Amino acid sequence: MSEISERLLAGTSKPARGRAVLALEDGAVFEGTAAGAEGEVFGEICFNTSLEGYLEVITDPSYAGQIITMTYPQIGNYGVNPDDCQSDAPALRGLVVRDMCATPSNWRSAMSLPDFLARHGVVAAEGIDTRALVRHIRDHGAQRAVLSTTDADAASLVAKARASESIVGVNLAATVSRAEPAAFTAADLPESQRFALADPAAPRYKVVAYDCGAKRSILENLVRVGCDVTAVPWDTPAEEVLALNPDGVFLSNGPGDPEAVEGTYRQVEQLLGKVPVFGICLGHQMISKACGAVIEKLKFGHRGGNQPVMNLRTGRVEITAQNHGFGLVFPSLGPLVPELSAGFRGHEDDLRFWAKAKCAPVVANERFGRIQLTHVNLNDGTAEGIACLDIPAFSVQYHPEASPGPTDAHYLFTAFTRLMDGRDDYLDIDIATDRLGGWRFAEDAGAEGSVA
Numbered sequence: 001m002s003e004i005s006e007r008l009l010a011g012t013s014k015p016a017r018g019r020a021v022l023a024l025e026d027g028a029v030f031e032g033t034a035a036g037a038e039g040e041v042f043g044e045i046c047f048n049t050s051l052e053g054y055l056e057v058i059t060d061p062s063y064a065g066q067i068i069t070m071t072y073p074q075i076g077n078y079g080v081n082p083d084d085c086q087s088d089a090p091a092l093r094g095l096v097v098r099d100m101c102a103t104p105s106n107w108r109s110a111m112s113l114p115d116f117l118a119r120h121g122v123v124a125a126e127g128i129d130t131r132a133l134v135r136h137i138r139d140h141g142a143q144r145a146v147l148s149t150t151d152a153d154a155a156s157l158v159a160k161a162r163a164s165e166s167i168v169g170v171n172l173a174a175t176v177s178r179a180e181p182a183a184f185t186a187a188d189l190p191e192s193q194r195f196a197l198a199d200p201a202a203p204r205y206k207v208v209a210y211d212c213g214a215k216r217s218i219l220e221n222l223v224r225v226g227c228d229v230t231a232v233p234w235d236t237p238a239e240e241v242l243a244l245n246p247d248g249v250f251l252s253n254g255p256g257d258p259e260a261v262e263g264t265y266r267q268v269e270q271l272l273g274k275v276p277v278f279g280i281c282l283g284h285q286m287i288s289k290a291c292g293a294v295i296e297k298l299k300f301g302h303r304g305g306n307q308p309v310m311n312l313r314t315g316r317v318e319i320t321a322q323n324h325g326f327g328l329v330f331p332s333l334g335p336l337v338p339e340l341s342a343g344f345r346g347h348e349d350d351l352r353f354w355a356k357a358k359c360a361p362v363v364a365n366e367r368f369g370r371i372q373l374t375h376v377n378l379n380d381g382t383a384e385g386i387a388c389l390d391i392p393a394f395s396v397q398y399h400p401e402a403s404p405g406p407t408d409a410h411y412l413f414t415a416f417t418r419l420m421d422g423r424d425d426y427l428d429i430d431i432a433t434d435r436l437g438g439w440r441f442a443e444d445a446g447a448e449g450s451v452a
């Protein structure tokens with residue numbers, strides 16, 4: 001068993017029993033039964049709509065500071081497999097489900113989910129009316145909350161939620177980054193996934209990855225498309241990164257408020273234009289911040305595996321995995337360039353305008369030249385991706401690595417390799433030939449770049 005798997009499975013704590021109560025700052029209270037560690041935790045209450053993949057959600061460092069409820073009612077059915085984990089410990093503060101399964105049935109499972117949560121100190125509740133809770137969050141927005149197995153008094157808990165710290169303005173990336181640089185190579189790919197995944201491409205690109213709480217599967221996908229990855233701490237000075245002479249720099253996902261991660265985006269300002277850059281989620285927000293953009297807090301965010309996104313350059317729609325609570329305000333990047341923005345009438349708040357206009361609009365950014373809006377969320381018209389046209393850099397707000405979720409957007413990893421190859425058409429990949437890239441049967445489909 002790998003060192004990481006051992007750490008993930010260590011411990012002997014048993015799940016708490018008895019009542020568990022969730023209280024929100026607006027006074028809403030939900031009662032259930034304890035299904036994880038004993039204790040009392042504070043965090044932002046959010047929901048995730050994935051039908052499966054609870055383990056990837058629980059161990060995704062981007063959930064630091066949050067209490068997550070799953071809309072899918074049965075959680076834990078297939079147990080805990082360390083190879084699916086996205087980091088070596090859960091980062092979220094608490095978990096709320098309708099029905100927790102304590103007796104999983106799955107040949108890959110090493111233990112039950114309640115045992116796993118108890119061992120890692122994650123407070124959890126089951127038996128909560130999660131449909132009511134999710135509707136409440138949708139109507140009233142994400143907010144501060146407390147989940148407790150030690151205090152069952154509603155008034156006391158609501159007061160505690162109101163007195164708790166907001167995640168806004170807090171640098172949570174620093175809490176889940178790494179202390180030292182480390183290589184991530186083909187040797188780090190989990191053995192047990194070989195039955196489904198193609199062998200990685202031979203390493204051709206030296207990539208430095210800013211680790212602001214990177215999901216393992218992102219690093220794995222970079223390796224699979226031929227990157228030799230060195231993961232570095234979130235605030236590594238740009239000069240140190242450039243001294244490594246990389247072919248490209250990758251900016252990872254990460255938790256919390258991007259405004260507070262100044263130690264990363266100040267470095268990105270120095271890197272843009274000097275080396276090809278690709279960012280995912282928080283990484284996309286870091287590129288946006290480096291370009292001087294405004295980032296807004298979304299009402300309740302996008303978390304799940306069924307978010308439709310249109311690639312405005314190709315007109316293709318991808319079903320994507322997402323996890324973010326903040327988003328780029330695209331118009332804040334600069335004024336539109338009329339001759340590159342067909343149907344131009346000025347900036348539109350609802351970016352679905354550009355989907356209807358069949359146009360990927362371009363703005364003139366003061367710092368880095370022309371920037372194109374490449375991807376739009378079709379549910380709510382928010383920005384999901386940008387590409388710099390005068391320097392080699394692009395980013396997406398969503399998760400091409402999925403884990404959990406659909407693999408339609410895998411082509412973006414291939415696109416990064418094409419960017420490092422110096423190709424102007426790096427983003428114009430037909431997802432029909434690359435959407436399964438990396439999976440073993442993709443070899444037959446002729447997936448580009450992702451198989452050896």
Ligand SMILES: NC(=O)CC[C@H](N)C(=O)O
Nearest residue numbers: 253254256281282325326
């Ligand atoms: N998954 C991520 O990288 C999350 C990005 C950021 N912390 C947000 O919530 O918007």
